Amino acid sequence: MSATDVTTRSTPGTRPAGPRPSTSGQLRSLSRAMLRSFFRDRTSLLFAFLFPLMFLVVFGLVFRGDGAGTTPLAVVGEGPVVTALPDDVVESVAFEDAQEAVAAVEAGDVAGAVIEQGGEVTLYFAASDQVQAGTVQQVVSSVINEANLAATGQPPAITLTTQQVESERFGPIQFLAPGILSWGVATSAAFGAALTLVAWRNRQVLRRLRLSPAPAWTIVAARVGVSLLVALLQAVVFIAVAMLPVFGLELAGQWWLALPILLCGTCSFLGVGLLVGAIAKTEEAASALANFIVLPMAFLSGVFFDLSAAPSWMQSVSRVLPLGWMNDGITDVLVRGEGVAAVWLPCLVLLAFALVVGAAATRLFRWES
Amino acid sequence: MVTDRPDRPMAIEVDGLVKDYGGFRAVHDVSFSVAAGEFFGILGPNGAGKTTTLEIVEGIREPDEGAVRLLGEPVWPRNPRLLSRIGVQLQASAFFERLTCREQLQTFGGLYGVDQRRADDMLELVGLTEKADVREDQLSGGQRQRLSIACALVHDPEVVFLDEPTAALDPQARRNLWDLLRRIQEGGTTVVYTTHYMDEAEILCDRVAIMDAGRILSLDTPAALIRGLSAATRVALPREVLDTGAAHRLPGVETVVDTDGDVVLSTREPARLVAALAERNALDGVSVRTATLEDVFLTLTGREYRA
Known part of the structure; x- marks a missing residue:
């Protein structure tokens, strides 16, 4: 068919049957349009890819201090105690003069000062930071005990070995990464679906599609496909960056078991997005509403911090929120090394949630504004 | 219909x-x-x-x-x-x-x-x-x-x-x-x-x-x-060409309206009127306006058409 055919054909009503539209072609067409407009929208890209990484950096830095860092300690003099201070716990700063060392403690530059003169050790500490004060007292007293024991020439009656139960280097990144990833994927899925629906309704694209032979379900199916693809891309980018030595994420052997949970979670929040898109009249309202649902849910689900120290009601709430199931499920298989048994329940819960919100969205759906 | x-x-x-x-x-x-x-x-x-x-x-x-x-x-x-x-x-x-x-x-x-x-x-x-x-x-x-x-x-x-x-x-x-x-x-x-x-x-x-x-x-x-309207055709002439008195005497003229600068004649016999004007050598600056769909709308609804 060329442009000239259009102008020369002149037998009205006797047209040869045109090409028959196939649903696969319609799906491909709508998906491609959605993907193109997603990848050309800087705000969406920012939310989907850069925001989770920003959170990774920020929270990674916040939680870095937890037991990982060393405590600065002023030391004056030489002796068995000063030399035996464990340098993985305290960072020794040598001072010439006891007075200067104490002044440094008072100024808050160091957590304490150890002055060793002959057989006498004096520890000065600042009580303003209780954690550091405790650390310093414990470290110094245990070093003195060991030195005393060594001086008797007897072998120790009891020895203590400590070992972390999870992975060898189980830093805070191991908990942070699944949480931030869940949040990023959930936000992106909810926003993507809500904004497509509202924008297409307001731009009359939905009405126009209704006047095309494409069935209504192809619009939703295309959106599901696009959201799942975006979620996978987000996961690949995010995990790749989190595994860089700076962040140090280590995946459990069966990390790929996280994929079904990730995709089911995407469906849940896509459902939330469709519901928001069915209710909201403008794109601004859709963004606000999606944020209003997903952001509080993120905090209540323990996505950004461990909920084990949180009040028990909050822990119960997290057990009914889809983001909580997504986060826990992904943490279990991605870093805790749990197997297939840990996958099916979160998936089931997330899909059930998707069905419920999807049904609500279908009831509230409108073709035109 | x-x-x-x-x-x-x-x-x-x-x-x-x-x-x-x-x-x-x-x-x-x-x-x-x-x-x-x-x-x-x-x-x-x-x-x-x-x-x-x-x-x-x-x-x-x-x-x-x-x-x-x-x-x-x-x-x-x-x-x-x-x-x-x-x-x-x-x-x-x-x-x-x-x-x-x-x-x-x-x-x-x-x-x-x-x-x-x-x-x-x-x-x-x-x-x-x-x-x-x-x-x-x-x-x-x-x-x-x-x-x-x-x-x-x-x-x-x-x-x-x-x-x-x-x-x-x-x-x-x-x-x-x-x-x-x-x-x-x-x-x-x-x-x-x-x-x-x-x-x-x-x-x-x-x-x-x-x-x-x-x-x-x-x-x-x-x-x-x-x-279907059988609406009148309007013929407008500059006043220098024709005064209103002379206009009334032309064949087929129904009404004569003196607007600013122009004399507007309405007729249902535009051919006769224009021929008469030609005989008088009075066609300079003449404009002829036939009825349009706007006139149809006006006749059907009794009010001016506003888009």
Whole structure:
């Protein structure tokens, strides 16, 4: 068919049957349009890819201090105690003069000062930071005990070995990464679906599609496909960056078991997005509403911090929120090394949630504004 | 009221449409039919019920009463097989966000199972070839309307519905669009379109339905509508050429109005009057204005036409 055919054909009503539209072609067409407009929208890209990484950096830095860092300690003099201070716990700063060392403690530059003169050790500490004060007292007293024991020439009656139960280097990144990833994927899925629906309704694209032979379900199916693809891309980018030595994420052997949970979670929040898109009249309202649902849910689900120290009601709430199931499920298989048994329940819960919100969205759906 | 043409099959048959919006009757007993290949206009001021009528005929809105047969099939409930035989341009142009002109056409084409290469043919048809890779939001108003029409035509429909395609365009852009619309009709496509421009309907349409307040007031060819008025022709002359006293004595003159600078004569025998003026050598600066669809509207509704 060329442009000239259009102008020369002149037998009205006797047209040869045109090409028959196939649903696969319609799906491909709508998906491609959605993907193109997603990848050309800087705000969406920012939310989907850069925001989770920003959170990774920020929270990674916040939680870095937890037991990982060393405590600065002023030391004056030489002796068995000063030399035996464990340098993985305290960072020794040598001072010439006891007075200067104490002044440094008072100024808050160091957590304490150890002055060793002959057989006498004096520890000065600042009580303003209780954690550091405790650390310093414990470290110094245990070093003195060991030195005393060594001086008797007897072998120790009891020895203590400590070992972390999870992975060898189980830093805070191991908990942070699944949480931030869940949040990023959930936000992106909810926003993507809500904004497509509202924008297409307001731009009359939905009405126009209704006047095309494409069935209504192809619009939703295309959106599901696009959201799942975006979620996978987000996961690949995010995990790749989190595994860089700076962040140090280590995946459990069966990390790929996280994929079904990730995709089911995407469906849940896509459902939330469709519901928001069915209710909201403008794109601004859709963004606000999606944020209003997903952001509080993120905090209540323990996505950004461990909920084990949180009040028990909050822990119960997290057990009914889809983001909580997504986060826990992904943490279990991605870093805790749990197997297939840990996958099916979160998936089931997330899909059930998707069905419920999807049904609500279908009831509230409108073709035109 | 409907002038059926037995030699041509009917593309659209509309019978007794009624549509109420919460007590307000937007469409009131509207019936008409459109022959295949015809250029059919629905003309009327804003709020006349043109768009609602069009939406019912397209099958996107259910009428409270009445029925529509489009290409021999009922339009309600939604009939996907029928939808691939018609093309639609909505009043507000419906485009996918952040897609270029070519991509818009490819996307719509994909919905109808049309080859992707067809997009470039359509761009050529509407004169947007050099805008192929430009995003839709960077087009001018006229270009957007042309793209929108191209999207409605991408699957080579048998009937195309255009809802006010020339609204809010500058005169040059409107004229460009007229050429395009004529070429579409010449290609054998049945065109149904709404407009509130009288002059345009007169030029483009084979037949026009004049709507006001939800009803079709009159339906015929523009020429027949105007003839049916037997409205007077107005002849205007500069006052230096002819004074009002002399004007009254001319043959066929009914009324004489002295406006600023001009003497306006109305007549139902324009040929005799102009011949008489020629004898007096008084044709310098003469302008003759025959009745237009605006006069038809005025006669039908008793009020001035406001677009």
